[in-house]
Amino acid sequence: MSVIPEGWEAVIGIETHVELQTRSKMFCGCRVDFGDEPNTAVCPVCLALPGALPVANEAAIDGIVRIGTALDCTINERSLFYRKNYFYPDLPKNYQISQYTYPVCEHGRIVVDVDGEPTVIGITRVHMEEDTGKSLHMGEGGRIQDADHTLLDFNRAGVPLVEIVTEPDIRTPDQARAYGAELQRIVRTLGVSDARLEEGSMRFDANVSVRRAGTSELGTRTEIKNVNSLRSMQRAIAFEIERQVEVLAAGGTVVQETRHWNEATGRTTAMRSKEESEDYRYFQEPDLLPLSIDERWRNRVKASMPELPAQLRARLVAAGADERTAGLLADSPLLAGLFDAAVRAGAEARTVASWLTGEVVAYARRVGASVGELHLTAEHLVELAAMVAGGELSATAAKQVLTGVLAGEGGPRQVAEAMDLLQISDSGAIEAVVADVVADHPDALEKIRSGDAKPIGFLVGQVMRATGGKADPKMVQEIIRRSAGL
Amino acid sequence: MTDLADLSIADAGRGLRDGEFTAQELLDATWRRAAVTEAHLHAYLVLDREGARRSAARADEELAAGTDRGPLHGIPVAVKDNLSTRGVETTCASQILAGYTPPYDATAVERLRDAGAVIVGKTNLDEFAMGSSTENSAYGPTRNPWDTDRVPGGSSGGSAAAVAAGSAFAALGSDTGGSIRQPAALTGLVGAKPTYGLVSRYGLVAFASSLDQIGPLARSVPDAVDVLSAIAGWDRHDATSYPGDVPEMGRSLDAGVQGVRIGVVTELMGEGIAPEVLAATASTIERLAAAGAEIVDVSMPSTEYALSAYYLIAPAECSSNLARFDGVRYGLRVDGGTVEEMMARTRAEGFGPEVIRRILLGTYALSAGYYDAFYGQAQKVRTLVRRDFAAAYEQVDVLVSPTSPTTAFRIGERSDDPIAMYYSDVCTIPSNLAGDPAVSVPVALDGTGLPIGFQVMAPQLGEEMMFRVAAEVERSAGFSFRAPLATSEVVEP
């Protein structure tokens, strides 16, 4: 979609925050529940009442170890918590418990595919921290500077948050988007988070700089915040690349700053420049002991890894789906599951894959339902595929039948019969009709015998008409040729 | 007849169980005492008359019904006001927490209640436990019951004054650099800082998290052991609390010191220590030797740097710990045009000068470019201190020294000289840096009639041996003096 201006190269790194859907918060027993009334999932610890202390949630640590393992990271046996100190009203302690040196996971990688070209993106680190509360700025603008007053909800304060930082290995907005999509798939497959961008359970910040193609020195980077979808991340990065190139090409300099993506205007605007940014005064969190993640723990996680999206795609391809279809199927665990079961039961892979990514998805979209809500089982797919393979249904008729099945009209055979779409594939019956038709048009048969193939089509048409379109046209053609001695 | 308020915990417990008096009568004696002494001392910020009355009544009912919660059952105790108490205002002697009433009890407080103790009130302290004289309280200083012109030490000065004056049988304090032991020394009490992690810090308003420990101030070693035993032990709310078994702290109090190897820290026995304090320390050591202990001189070179390291580490942690007091959720709020302004004004008006000094010091010590030279270097010194202690404990069972370089100083005497004030903790700070237990025991009075404390330090979880030696120090010193103000007779100011 986006094009990097000729002669320039972009260097992009992405920081992703993922909220873990554990039962309780990172450092206290409060429930993690986003639908609650404001300030009801709170306690002395997550409100930072005087004297309260954090205790690390083991389930969250397990979650980050799962993420790190899926991203091919080294899981550090000993890992440290730090305090990141800054004042903000929705940060109750005015420091965030995070990590600095010795994060839980380091040195991972993720492979993304853009237009069939695989790119390896290094993962610098994956670390554990806690989320802040939510500020609701009342008044014009919706930002704290313009707010008349601000309401605070601390239900989210202390929710386990995993930060995933890439190496600056990304070169195009498309790659950035592909990375985000793949990371989202991985996190969802692991079941540690629903990773919804619109709801903020997965959030991306992109660091972007540009340089002349062929040079290796890094340019000044900006950090883009407030991208709420994969598409807006892609657009924001593309805009930012173009903006920086324009600035540099005009002889200007890029200012190191944080920029806010505005979805409506399609532009990024400066939020605050890094010169006046805070010194976070990191120091080791004295209220928590170093985390110890021993080999047994690491091995237990490794052994419990589900099939990851890349592995699933590879398997779908091996089963006969093409790359694109495999990607589409892998995006939906339900579709992939149906495909898997149907193919394992003997259905032809390409046919099933095309139905699932075509008719099924389209139908679901049309009626506004999720795939899970449709009346479709793997057994249906197997039966339908067998009817096509057996000549009982044409490819077109099969799609009509599938729609009926999806609508809950019954099983494939039942629907096909009700729609009167079954083909006559009994060769005896077809032979009888062919014999009648040939008898009516002896000259046509003669022409065929003398080497003119044209009348075959005419005869097939006659047979189809005589059978009301239900004869298997391939079989009809075969029988006509046989009758002509070909 | 002895005033009930002056009984030891053991004697009070015996009387309660023998039916000589009730917990409510013990409490009444405590109120009578407080009515006299508080006018002179200002040991308490809050007296929880209603809560205490209910606890005492319940203690009596339970005893009558045959439920005995142990040595503290029905005993009036005080709690330093940096410990969170459900429903009772907890200000840490700071304006910034004026009016703050916690919804929860600190674990140590909860354990006191579970042990049947009657919590009479919250004692004064240096604001957020930062100080060595209890002069840095936003609500006015506490005075020493031995001489009301003098400080009771700090920061647990309110607890010390209350127990020394008899308006509580014992009290909880907190000790970050000597804040239990130094006031105990200055008021003729036993004050113990346990091994780091032995008592849960949950609900202790943090000053310096890696150094803070809660412990008892009491009128005797056995009383201190009873209180500490009630509050010690693992707590799921404090990740740094010790998960193993609690040492049997009172088991060897009568065992004597025959064959015990006692190290005298040479660096703490010379320059900067008042001659009378040195003399009292030396004669205590002689008595220990006479009781059969083996006395060894031990050099701890890192002690010289411990004070400086402490005054980087503690402020650094405090600068972060006190960030939560911002006017957003509780306590004082001073309005401003923007939220930043509100926070800044609240903090500028809510914190006293010593707290602000330490926050600035700590913020600076953690700043980019200064971290290595200050905080990083201080952590290295801390490691050296630990090593010195570890090496020493290969040769000896306990280490001893004076607790405080001087006896109680006059109110105002050191207020304008922070460095002189910081020096009050020179003997006590090393144990905090090492995370080791230490106890102060009164051994003598100086020429002006002020108590002198003697410090016994032990390796981590070495509380049994520490209290064994402390009990011998107590017996051999025969310190039976009481503060002049420990009386329920009306005293003219």
Ligand SMILES: [Zn+2]
């Ligand atoms: Zn909570």
